[in-house]
Amino acid sequence: MSNVTTNPAASAALTVLRGINTDLGVVQQQVSSGYRIQTASDDPTYWSMATTMRSDQSSLSTITDALGLGASKVDTASTAMDTVVSLLTQIQAKLVSATEAGTDKDAINSDIQQLKGQLQSVTQSASFSGENWLYNSAQQPTTQQSVISNFTRGTSGQISFTTINYDSSQTLMIDTANPSRGLLTKNVDASTLGTSSSSGGTARNYYLLAASGGSTPAGGTEIALSSSTTADELTDMINVTNSLLKSATSADSTLGLMKSNIDSQSDYISKLSDAIKSSVGDLVDTNMEEASVRQSALQTAQQMGVQALSIANSMASKVLIILQSK
Incomplete structure (x- = not known):
């Protein structure tokens, strides 16, 4: 009507x-x-979940940056260690060549000293972001290195971080404050390497080089050749250098393993971040x-x-x- x-x-x-x-x-x-859910009033539950997940994604982005910085430090140290291993190999080869009859030991020693100078240069230049894992001049060096690798959120919302740790004393090659801490500056007892005894009661402690501006280890002899170097002394030097080479190679391998761990973790964090982003989209997009x-x-x-x-x-x-x- x-x-x-x-x-x-x-x-x-x-x-x-x-x-x-x-x-x-x-x-x-x-x-x-x-956005299907843009504010809390649209759907408080989903909005809260999405906000928390976005916070986690932001944290993962920060961790990705930390992993990138850590990877750069490890790359720098690893590259330098590769060179150290190569130079030690060359020094060992020079010492072996000196065992041949009629060789000019003084000339060979000149080559060895040049290789030692390169070792000094390489270790000093292996610095990134103010850290050098191969060279130290401080009285109390920091040898425990760590890289943040991930974080976990507990059932109550608390956050805890996980790290990839590394003891950089393994890669400390030269220490000017305390030569005994550096692989290339410390004394190595040749008698513990299963070599024959040196003649004339000569001390069998050898160190590869004396760091520029640093002290030398007491009771040791620097690895160097002269026309008066005996066969027993040369044998000791070769075996000590070989021991140093093995230690440097092991340290280099450890760095390679750490680099692999960082790369794997970076890949995982990237995939996890993508998964969280996709999940947030499912909730609110x-x-x-x-x-x-x-x-x-x-x-x-x-x-x-x-x-x-x-x-x-x-x-x-x-x-x-x-x-x-x-």
Whole structure:
């Protein structure tokens, strides 16, 4: 029944149209922002979960940076250690060549001293971000190195970090403050290496080089050749150098293992970060295909609502025409 003061049909059509416009506004916002849940009021539970996961992803990004810095330190030390191993190999070869009869030991020693100078240069230049794992001049060196590798979130929300640790005393080649801490500057007792005893009661403690500006280990003899070097002394020097080479090679291998661990962890962190990002998307991102279909449907319903409201409003004018014809 039509009423001159109230149009129930128009009111009903208007109510429906308002609801359609509200739903359409929500869908359009989701499409434009890309988020199905953008604020806590949209869905407190999912919004809270997504916010926590975004925080975790941010922490993982920081850990990725820390791993990158750690990898650079290890790369620097590893590259230098590769060179140290190569130079020690060359020094050992020079000493072996001196065992041949008629060789000029003084000339060979000149070559050895040049190789020692390269060892000094390589170890001093193996510095990255203020850290040098091969060279030390401090009285109390820091030898326990660590790289943050991951973090875990406990059931109560507490965060704990895990690290990749390394004892850089293994790679300390030269120590000017305390020669006994450096592989190339410390005394090595040749008698413990299973070699024959040196003649004349000569001390059998040998060190490879004396660090520039540093002290020399007491009671030791620097590995160097001269025309008076005996066969027994040369044998001791060769075996001591070989022992140093084995230790340097082992330290280099340890660095390689640490580098491999860092690379593996970086790859894992990258994949974990991608997985968290995908999970956050599943929680709060708009499903564009579904939203597009819903938007089209609501736009069609909106047009129909406008037409229904127009028809309802026209009913009053038709009643007026009927009354005028009476």
